[in-house]
Amino acid sequence: MIELRNLSKTFMTGDGQVEALKHINLTIQNGDIYGIIGMSGAGKSTLVRCINMLERPTEGSVLMDGRDMAGMSIKELRQMRRKITMIFQGFNLLMQRTCLKNVTLPLRLSGVDRKTAEKKGRELLALVGLPDKANAYPAQLSGGQQQRVAIARALATEPDVLLCDEATSALDPKTTHAILELIRDINRKMGITVIVITHQMSVVQEICSRVAILENGSVVEEGEVSEVFSNPRANATRNLIYPESNGESAIFPEGGQRIRVIYNGAIASREPMIAKMAVDCGILASILGASTRSVGDRAYGYILLDIPGGPEELAKAIAYLSAVPDVMVQVEAEYAAKEADV
Amino acid sequence: MNFANAFTPERLQEAWNCLLTEFPFAVWETLYSTLLATLFAIIIGLPLGVLLVTGEQKGVRPLPRPVMSFLNVLINLLRSVPFIILMVMIIPLTRVIVGTSVGTVASIVPLTVAAFPFIARLVESSLREINPNIIETAQSMGATPMQIVLHVMLPESVPSLVTNFTLAITTIMGYTAMSGAVGGGGLGKLALAYGYQRYRYAVLYLAVIVLVLITQVIQSFGTWLAARLDKRLK
Numbered sequence: 001m002i003e004l005r006n007l008s009k010t011f012m013t014g015d016g017q018v019e020a021l022k023h024i025n026l027t028i029q030n031g032d033i034y035g036i037i038g039m040s041g042a043g044k045s046t047l048v049r050c051i052n053m054l055e056r057p058t059e060g061s062v063l064m065d066g067r068d069m070a071g072m073s074i075k076e077l078r079q080m081r082r083k084i085t086m087i088f089q090g091f092n093l094l095m096q097r098t099c100l101k102n103v104t105l106p107l108r109l110s111g112v113d114r115k116t117a118e119k120k121g122r123e124l125l126a127l128v129g130l131p132d133k134a135n136a137y138p139a140q141l142s143g144g145q146q147q148r149v150a151i152a153r154a155l156a157t158e159p160d161v162l163l164c165d166e167a168t169s170a171l172d173p174k175t176t177h178a179i180l181e182l183i184r185d186i187n188r189k190m191g192i193t194v195i196v197i198t199h200q201m202s203v204v205q206e207i208c209s210r211v212a213i214l215e216n217g218s219v220v221e222e223g224e225v226s227e228v229f230s231n232p233r234a235n236a237t238r239n240l241i242y243p244e245s246n247g248e249s250a251i252f253p254e255g256g257q258r259i260r261v262i263y264n265g266a267i268a269s270r271e272p273m274i275a276k277m278a279v280d281c282g283i284l285a286s287i288l289g290a291s292t293r294s295v296g297d298r299a300y301g302y303i304l305l306d307i308p309g310g311p312e313e314l315a316k317a318i319a320y321l322s323a324v325p326d327v328m329v330q331v332e333a334e335y336a337a338k339e340a341d342v
Numbered sequence: 343m344n345f346a347n348a349f350t351p352e353r354l355q356e357a358w359n360c361l362l363t364e365f366p367f368a369v370w371e372t373l374y375s376t377l378l379a380t381l382f383a384i385i386i387g388l389p390l391g392v393l394l395v396t397g398e399q400k401g402v403r404p405l406p407r408p409v410m411s412f413l414n415v416l417i418n419l420l421r422s423v424p425f426i427i428l429m430v431m432i433i434p435l436t437r438v439i440v441g442t443s444v445g446t447v448a449s450i451v452p453l454t455v456a457a458f459p460f461i462a463r464l465v466e467s468s469l470r471e472i473n474p475n476i477i478e479t480a481q482s483m484g485a486t487p488m489q490i491v492l493h494v495m496l497p498e499s500v501p502s503l504v505t506n507f508t509l510a511i512t513t514i515m516g517y518t519a520m521s522g523a524v525g526g527g528g529l530g531k532l533a534l535a536y537g538y539q540r541y542r543y544a545v546l547y548l549a550v551i552v553l554v555l556i557t558q559v560i561q562s563f564g565t566w567l568a569a570r571l572d573k574r575l576k
Contacts, residue, residue, distance in 0.1 A: 052482055078484035085482065092479040095574045096498050105493065106483040137573040157483070 002028040002051065002161065002193065007060035009046050009217075020046040021057070022217045028210075030160075033187050033194040035208035035225065037201065037240060043217040044197045048165050051195065052084045053077050064161075082110055085154035089166035091146040093138040099125060099149045100134040106156045117156075124152035128182060144175035151182060161193045162186070168203055180207045201240050205229065213237045229300040230264035231328065241291075241301075257307045257314045258332035259321075263292055263299045266326035273324050274303070283317050284308060304332065348543035357544035364532060369552065371446045372528035376515045379453035380461075383514070384507065387458040390417070391465025392491055402477060403487035417459040425456050425517050429524050449518065449526030457514050464506035468499040501572035508564025512557050519553065529553050 007024040010017050020043045028034045038044050049055040051062055053069050062069040069080060085106070093102050100121045107117035125131055128148040130141075138146050147167060154162055164183065168176040184207050187194050196208055204211050204225060211228055213221040215236035221228060232238045278284050285305040292301030307317045318329045347353070394413060397405035423431065429452040433443045436451040472495055480494045496503075519530030529549045537546025569575065 054478060054482060078486065081482055081484035086479070088475060088479065090473075090475055092473070092475045094476065094494065094498055096500060096572070105480075109480075109483055109485050109489050109493065139574045 001030055001063075001065055002026075002195075003061075003063040004047075004051070005061045005063065007047075007050060007057050007062065009043075009050060009055060010058045020217050021050065024060070024217075024219055026212055026219065026222065028193060028195065030193050031187070031191050032210060033184065033196060033208050035196045035198065035204035035211040036214055037198055037204050037211060038214035038236070039199060039240070042214040044199070044214055045165060046217075047214065048086075048163050048195065048197045051161075051163060052081055052086060082106065082157040083159050084161040084163060085157060085159040086163040086165060087147065087150045087154050087167045089169045091138070091143070091150045091170075093146055093149055093153075095138050098135050098137055099130065099141070099152075102138065102149055103152045103156055106153060110157060120156065121152070124155055125149070127155070128152045142175075143171050144179060147171065147175075147179050148182065151179075151186070155186065155190075155192075159192060161195065164194065164196045164198075166198055167196070169198065169200065176203070177206070183207060199240075213240065226300070230262060257311075258288065259305050259307060259314070259318060260330045260332050261303045261305060261321050262328040262330065263301050263303075264326045264328050266299055266324065271324065273321060273327070274305070277317060277320050281313075281316050281320055283313055283320075285317065348541065353542065353544050357542065357548050360532075360536065360542070360545050361548055364536070365529075365548075365552065368527065368529045368532040368549070369556070372515065372518050372530070372553075372556070375446050375450050375453060375518050375521070375526065375528060376511060379450050379457055379514050379518075380507070380511050382450070382454040383457035383461045383510070386454070387461025388465050390458070390462040392469065392495070394462060394466040395469040395495070396487060396491060402481070402490050417462055420455065420459040421463070423456075425452070426520050426523065428452055428456050429521060444525035446527035449521040449524075453514055453517055453521065456517055457510060460513065461507075461510055464510060465503065468502040468506050469495050471502055472498050501568045501574075504564060504568040504571060508561060508568070511560055511564070515553070515557060515560075 004024050004026040007021055008019070009021040010019050012018075024047065036044055036047060046055055050057045051069075053062070053072070057070055060070070064080065064084070069077065072080065093099075094105065097105070100118060103121040103124050104112075104114075104117040107120060108114070112120075122131070122134055125134055128151050130145060130148050130152070133141065133145065133149070138149065141149065150167075162183070167183075168179050171179060180203065183194055183196075186192055187207075194207075196203060198204060208225050210223065211225050212219050213228070213234060213236055215234070220234035221232070221237045228237060229241060232241050274285055274287070285307055287303055288306050289304040290302065292299050292303075305317070307314050314331070318331070321327055322329050390413065393405065394410075394417075395401055396403045397410050397413075399407070420428070429449075432452055432455055435455070436443045436448050439451050440448045442448050476494060476498065477490060480490045485493065518526060518528050519533070522528060522530030522532070522534045529552060533546045533549035536542055537544075537549060
């Protein structure tokens with residue numbers, strides 16, 4: 001279990017202090033795939049570097065199975081880092097060394113003899129699907145293959161935790177999918193805890209079980225991925241889940257009553273519910289905006305509806321739509337108010 | 343003194359004879375003083391260049407600021423003294439080390455002293471070319487500063503180091519020609535003592551041509567080797 005307790009990091013720059021992380025509290029269970037997501041500049045990279053103490057936190061502690069990493073000597077930390085390995089956006093392979101030498105590097109650094117290290121290295125290259133690339137140089141490989149070598153290298157010291165720092169951000173969607181699949185496989189087979197740092201919601205959605213949303217150095221929301229997706233509470237989360245929703249209010253007609261129909265894992269194609277509402281209740285709703293995503297075979301997201309008529313029709317529509325399984329309805333009062341301000 | 347007279351058939355014949363009798367030994371002297379001086383300069387300059395990078399405040403093994411300032415001042419100082427003056431200035435040191443200040447062996451001392459700060463700066467610039475993320479990666483694996491230098495920084499910069507050492511060799515060879523002025527042997531001495539002071543211009547030109555050829559060969563070999571060692575090129 002990894003526990004971040006009141007973790008803060010302040011950088012001193014020429015212009016004064018920059019608070020990169022502010023009082024972060026997170027608990028990550030063993031065997032989880034945990035997502036930490038945020039826009040660039042939110043503090044994700046600093047956070048992940050505080051976990052293995054590449055950055056010493058200014059305040060707070062990082063507990064690995066109860067042991068405080070912040071209080072460790074550099075020697076203890078080096079031992080610890082063999083158990084918390086890392087992969088990066090830029091792969092960071094040694095370009096002048098073969099793939100096999102790259103994979104065996106952490107083993108050689110920890111004093112394993114060449115023969116044992118190379119045997120293990122070949123096994124790991126096979127595990128990541130590159131058994132024939134042992135003697136190839138990184139420059140001869142594609143980005144996806146380089147990341148696979150980096151993953152093999154990260155697994156060499158049999159870590160308990162794998163930190164992925166924007167590990168798929170430099171890859172195309174298809175390769176991203178394949179790499180995420182590999183990471184999930186490793187998580188399942190070896191029981192390695194994985195912490196995924198990303199700015200891509202799709203990555204979190206694909207492999208993470210829990211997620212924390214980071215904004216300006218603070219955790220603004222945390223929970224099960226399905227929960228956070230279906231009912232995002234913080235604005236930062238909404239922006240990440242529905243990046244297009246910023247332009248929503250522009251198309252709003254004056255006045256009117258709006259409701260947000262939230263898919264909370266509903267099977268979207270089961271019933272044409274907006275059309276059925278028109279038939280059953282005679283309410284002809286206009287769709288003002290929508291954004292849905294599928295997670296597995298279920299839909300998460302929302303449809304924003306304008307309900308014509310008075311409060312009576314509004315109540316009817318809410319009651320009707322709320323009755324659909326896994327669908328939630330919210331009245332969009334705040335949006336109306338916001339518009340009035342403008 | 344008549345410049346045109348320097349290239350009469352007799353003079354050319356004389357220069358040709360000189361090429362056969364004097365040149366082989368002069369070339370040998372030039373090469374061994376150059377290569378030995380380069381070797382000693384690398385032995386001193388390489389660790390120094392590594393320290394310049396690793397000892398920085400943001401380096402993998404920060405050293406106290408005064409130590410870094412001292413190293414930088416020392417290197418800048420030695421780099422800014424013209425070689426011909428440095429040779430004379432360190433005659434006492436040369437005497438202590440070699441026992442004499444005259445001759446080809448003695449010239450290796452000032453050559454080394456002039457070259458090691460140069461090498462240190464070249465090593466520094468080679469090591470700074472390394473992607474800092476790769477060093478961070480090594481730290482994330484639990485590598486010690488020494489391991490980072492030996493397993494990451496130096497191996498990753500081999501092609502760049504080869505290119506820079508080639509530059510160093512050709513520069514030091516230029517210095518050996520100057521050391522001919524104060525008793526060092528080699529092609530420089532031949533050109534100065536034989537060609538210039540005895541008005542045998544054909545010999546002087548011949549010596550220069552041979553120096554140019556040797557430089558060309560070393561440079562081409564260095565460039566070829568660096569490219570061959572660089573695994574970033576497919």
